[in-house]
Amino acid sequence: MAAPDSNSPQPLPGHIAIIMDGNGRWAEANGYPRHQGHRAGVKSTRAVVEAVAEKGIKALTLFAFSSENWSRPSEEVSSLMSLFFEVLQREVDALHENGIQVRFVGARNELSNRLQKRLQAAEELTANNDGMQLVLAVAFGGRWDIVQAACKLAKRVEAGQLTAGDIDEQLLADELSLAGMPAPDLLIRTGGERRISNFLLWDMAYSELYFTDRLWPDFNSDDLDLAINFFAGRERRFGQTGDQVAGRTEATAGD
Numbered sequence: 294m295a296a297p298d299s300n301s302p303q304p305l306p307g308h309i310a311i312i313m314d315g316n317g318r319w320a321e322a323n324g325y326p327r328h329q330g331h332r333a334g335v336k337s338t339r340a341v342v343e344a345v346a347e348k349g350i351k352a353l354t355l356f357a358f359s360s361e362n363w364s365r366p367s368e369e370v371s372s373l374m375s376l377f378f379e380v381l382q383r384e385v386d387a388l389h390e391n392g393i394q395v396r397f398v399g400a401r402n403e404l405s406n407r408l409q410k411r412l413q414a415a416e417e418l419t420a421n422n423d424g425m426q427l428v429l430a431v432a433f434g435g436r437w438d439i440v441q442a443a444c445k446l447a448k449r450v451e452a453g454q455l456t457a458g459d460i461d462e463q464l465l466a467d468e469l470s471l472a473g474m475p476a477p478d479l480l481i482r483t484g485g486e487r488r489i490s491n492f493l494l495w496d497m498a499y500s501e502l503y504f505t506d507r508l509w510p511d512f513n514s515d516d517l518d519l520a521i522n523f524f525a526g527r528e529r530r531f532g533q534t535g536d537q538v539a540g541r542t543e544a545t546a547g548d
């Protein structure tokens with residue numbers, strides 16, 4: 294595909310989701326223990342949050358810790374939890390000053406009480422900000438999210454507020470963690486793997502997928518621009534034909 298013309302306005306993604314992978318391999322390659330890789334990853338995270346917000350992109354969702362990451366060695370899990378706690382304390386004021394609204398998605402009840410309190414405090418502090426929405430997925434899994442949504446719908450059926458036949462895509466989507474947000478337009482995964490690893494399974498149905506070998510601690514604003522340029526070059530058809538999308542043929546049902 295031809296490179297997008299740099300003189301014409303580029304369609305920016307409204308919502309970017311990132312699987313921040315490769316911290317452990319970065320540490321190994323540099324002769325450090327894995328936890329140093331996670332610390333180095335925090336620096337990339339800060340820089341990317343700033344760069345995405347500066348571009349005027351409305352939402353950024355970051356995969357920080359998956360449901361499956363609980364099965365890592367206990368020292369790594371506890372050092373990651375301490376790091377989240379420390380980073381939240383350090384960064385939340387700056388996020389707030391920049392008008393960013395912070396939200397957490399995931400199985401909060403699996404986190405320590407003190408971390409849950411800190412997450413809640415960050416959400417409350419930034420709740421009325423009208424800048425970029427920053428969603429941090431911690432103890433999150435796409436399957437977990439669909440199951441918790443199904444469970445909420447089942448409870449409404451049990452309570453007689455709904456019948457099973459009422460359930461449609463919109464009702465289920467309304468119970469998912471990212472309810473009310475536009476779906477991610479662009480998914481970036483660093484670290485070389487070409488897989489979803491149980492991230493936003495429902496929401497990524499039509500996301501454009503961008504994979505890079507760059508390890509997360511090395512990912513910088515130039516890499517972000519490459520991903521955004523890739524996005525600008527995609528034709529998003531959502532099941533229609535290219536002619537329909539270009540307006541050369543009328544669109545029919547489903548519009």
Ligand code: IPE
Pocket residue numbers: 313314315316317318319357358359362373484
């Ligand atoms: C991503 O980096 C961070 C988390 C999953 C918490 P990894 O720790 O998975 O790094 P690699 O994949 O082992 O290099």
Ligand code: IPE
Pocket residue numbers: 312313314315356357358359362486488490
């Ligand atoms: C995905 O990375 C989860 C996060 C980046 C938080 P993993 O490193 O856990 O994924 P797998 O195990 O390689 O699929």
Ligand code: MG
Pocket residue numbers: 314315316484
């Ligand atoms: Mg990994």
